[in-house]
Amino acid sequence: MQSNIRKPGNRSRLSDTLLAIRAKFVGSVDERLSVLAGAVAILGENPHEAEALGHLRRECHRIAGIAGSIGLHEEGALAAEIDGAIKSDPANWPVIKPMLEDLITRLADLQK
């Protein structure tokens, strides 16, 4: 069994690690944006398209899971809100769409 005592200096090393993971997340944004934009295109035509809603919710859920843990709290909270909105009322595209556009803008800004 290993000791669970926090050693001095570990915190700063972890911060470096989290920064490195955050950089990887930013590197993955293009791929995530492509999933979100693909869903937006399909749902723009048919807001009830279940598969596109499923992909959208899944990606938002994943972003919600990781973003807050690497310091991107607003992006994480917004993604969680979209995930929750789709779960509670998948047909409510007029509410989901502006939140999604906001998330897409915020994620794209991370790359600047």
Added chain:
Amino acid sequence: MKILAVDDEPLFCEVLVAELQNLGQSDVHVVYSAADALKQVISETKPFDCVLLDIDMPEMTGIDLCSLLRKTPQTSDVPIIMVTSRSELDSVDKAFAAGATDYLVKPLDSRELQGRMTMAVSITRERIARKQAAANSNQGTVFSFEEACRLDIEHSCLDYLAMQNYVLKLNSMQMFTQSAVGFRVENARELFQILTGADFKGVMADVAEIIIEAIRSETSIIAYAGSGRFVAVTGRYPDIDMETFADQIEQKLVTLNQWYAELGQLPVRLDVGQPVNRSLISLESPADVLEKAIENTYQPMFKVGGQPDTLRLGRGG
């Protein structure tokens, strides 16, 4: 401590590994799906001491995986901690009912994770000590009368620590408005002295099943608190009709005792305590509510068990 982390988001797994390393836990194995988790658990020669599970994963959810892991010998008694973005009551209820030991909500808070890992280390130490004692005594599993062990029943039965974590979680969500009802097998010590440890646990599991079936609520959960005592947590609204509830337990216990009689085994006599309700503004801690429910069994509202001296004490004991 050997840890298995299961999450379909690789970057979150990296965060988890980094945070665990910061807590001195470096033996962390990562998989990205429930299917890979099951394969890993079964194939490892040295079993895992702790499992961290995401809930929302494609194909099989973390809750279903948790249920399966509880039925798998290698992980039946290890701490399983859900680490999830899901913060709804429904998810919390289902996770604990599936056998989760605790529940952490993302984004990951390193202090909360530290608290959970301290708990997991403590459980692991106890488990290793029990196994060591069993090996030294050559008697198989060593089991004490006071031990608040996890009972082997199909659904809705937690170990007592998980029940405490469950009510604490509900409280942190300002959702703990349930009723807690305590039960005590009045002749538990006598049964313990006569039966083997495994048979005694089997009787306690039978009693837990009877109670949970009598409650007839999907969200009710029961835990064995050791020494023949149980506590069930159930929805407060509508109020439990204790008279009807005791009747249902009585009927089921009579049937069980008839079967025990055929086996030449002592009947079970069960005391049912007055329910403890807790409001959202209560100053009482959730853990105290559980303790109080158990204490109430010593001045029972009902005594059941199909015995000639079966009593209906009525409200107030």
